Amino acid sequence: MRKTALALLLALAVSAAAAARPAEAATDLTRWQVVIQGNPAGVMARRVDPENPAAETWTFTFNDRGRGPELTTRMVLGEDGLPVSVETTGHDYYKVPVDERFTRTLGEDGARATWQGSNESGEKELEGPAVYLSYETAAAELALLARALRREPDGRIALLPEGEASLQSTQMVEVGEGERRRRLTRVAIGGLGFSPDSVWLEEDGSYFGNAGTWFSIVPEGWEGVLDTLIGAEERADEAWAAGLAARLAHRPEGPVALVGAAVFDPRTGEVLPGRTVVIEGERIAAVGPDGEVAVPEGATRIDAAGKTVLPGLWDMHTHLGEVDGVLQLAAGVTSVRDLANDVEQVTGFREAWDSGEGLGPRVILAGFMDGPGPFAGPTKALVSTEAEALPWIERYHELGYEQIKVYSSLDPALLPAIAKAAHERGMRLSGHVPQGITASRAVELGFDELQHVNFLFLNFWGDAGIDTRTPARFTEVAARAAGMDLSSAEVQRFVRLLAEKEIEVDVTIATFEGLFLGRPGEVSPGYRGVVDRFPAQVRRRFLGGGLQPPEGMDETYRESYRRMVEMVGVLHRAGVPLLAGTDDLAGFALHRELELYTEAGIPAPEALRIATLDAARVTGRADRLGTVEPGKLADLIVVAGNPAEEISDIRNVELTIKGGTLYKTAELYEAVGIRP
Secondary structure, eight states, X not given: OOOOHHHHHHHIIIIXXXXXXXXXXXXXXXXXXXXXXXXXXXXXXXXXXXXXXXXXXXXXXXXBTTBOOEEEEEEEEOTTSSXXXXXXXXXXXXXXXXXXXXXXXXXXXXXXXXXXXXXXXXXXXXXXXXXXXXXXXXXXXXXXXXXXXXXXXXXXXEEESSOEEEEXXXXXXXXXXXXXXXXXXXXXXXXXXXXXXXXXXXXXXXXXXXXXXXXXXXXXTOGGGHHHHHHHHHHHHHHHHHHHHHHHOBOOSSOEEEEEEEEEETTTTEEEEEEEEXXXXXXXXXXXXXXXXXXXXXXXXXXXXXXXXXXXXXXXXXXXXXXXXXXXXXXXXXXXXXXXXXXXXXXXXXXXXXXXXXXXXEEEEEEEEBOOSTTOOSOSOBOSSHHHHHHHHHHXXXXXXXXEEEOTTSOGGGHHHHHHHHHHTTOEEEESOOTTSOHHHHHHTTOSEEEOTHHHHHGGGXXXXXXXXXXXXXXXXXXXXXXXXXXXXXXXXXXXXXXHTTOEEXXXXXXXXXXXXXXXXXXXXXXXXXXXXSOHHHHHHTTSOSSOOOTTOHHHHHHHHHXXXXXXXXXXXXXXXXXXXXXXXXXXXXXXXXXXXXXXXXXXXXXXXXXXXXXXXXXXXXXXXXXXXXXXXXXXXXXXXXXXXXXXXXXXXXXXXXXXXXXEHHHHHHHTTOOO
């Protein structure tokens, strides 16, 4: 299945890196190409021990903007085709050391599995077939799992350390020509994530590859078949999403009346009790005190006593995948802005979600653009000259994109021309601050908006030689921000610049909580309250931690994060417009983002305004979205409690309404394996 950026980071090895060939298979195919957005990014290889065909060694590495794993997995298979030992060493996506081991032994009392790593350890008596998925999943494991599932009569098998996998579907596809023609099988597996994961196998059950618009693994020399495989993946995704939409989108035959509700008004910050909200078709028809607003005959009445009705939430920084549509609606997010994605994929989401053929919020698009080089972003729009950049801007504009987002490797000399072309077309310009300039300079060169609060801190170290194309844009802030005086004249001067020029800042503070405070074996603070509701294998991914502080720097990293939260409050009090974006797990991360705003000193009603009316204003949609009033589109949420008093009540969304269609949160979460 297609995945968001964050889901990919959490599961790069779980699905994309998984690969295997059975011990008895030929060993002529030993190398695979890792491809990101159509560009070669790394290599995977398999070697079978000539003296022990049951022993395999897999290596896996790729470069994603200076990030990426380098892993070696040594595996020995048992007679049943499943591992009896797995050892994985190297480093993970964020360069954190990996040393993980699994063994399966058979004794007088039966089989026992034991696993040990920096994130988790344990052991379990085995009552039947079970498949262990390493935290940094061994290269062979997903294909081994697929074969094991196909052998089981009911298509189900226990997972270790916990959970159960299920065989969802299989699909045959022929690729290649002549003697280079192969019959491949796509195996979809449930129980690993919020949606089925897939792997491509050859006729003998050996691993062929994985395919996706963002990330693929394909045998060297077979890169030309990726379009075929990606097309099959997309059709499978669309069928999965259409099935959910048919079951979970409730379209009333007549009007709907929410009765007894408290209604939040983001313009004033007030919560008005005892209100009736009438919806007819896709719009709000009436709002007023109970008893004074007529409920149309035959209307569907919904008792909202003790609950708060708010405008639908906005997430202004997403990278959408198919399952994100479900997660966003379940969390009350009815509008999002996608800030970098595959063009065909994301425009397909927008069309399907607008038409109701799929489940998801309204989508506003930003066209992504970077410069070529070793740290280039995951995009096909890699430009070095004005002549290369301008056609991309025009293409994005023709497709209905409303913004251009540039990235860290872009030549800053191109910014004036890019800004001019974007602004002439009514498009905004934002992004990462390109390497070699500061945030202040980016504003001078035409930025309307800045992404990520870390770039605000980097603004003050422009002469420090920090290569912001690399993970240094995280680690240097983690090491230095603790010492920043946010009341200093230098900081205040910069903040005034942002306020005077009305530069929006998309701070994504929740993302940095996980990066700076996450530690191996612990769930990041932002997810501790919800992760136990997730599928078992998803829960495990939240034990990986974030950036690993160097020895003696743990408290510095924590203090740097506190300074980042403090900066959010400084910006707000100075009148710098904030945008509620996450760049993180769909739905849940926005709730945490708003909680962190209140920790920064922003009153809860103002945090809610940022995520509703302010977002509608910035995107030019305040005439039809952002408040609960007659004539506007019926994008509303019903929340148990009052988040204007206690911001964490925003987690208690019970009903989301988008354009008059009703979505029950409990049903949406159940469909993707999340407990209410």
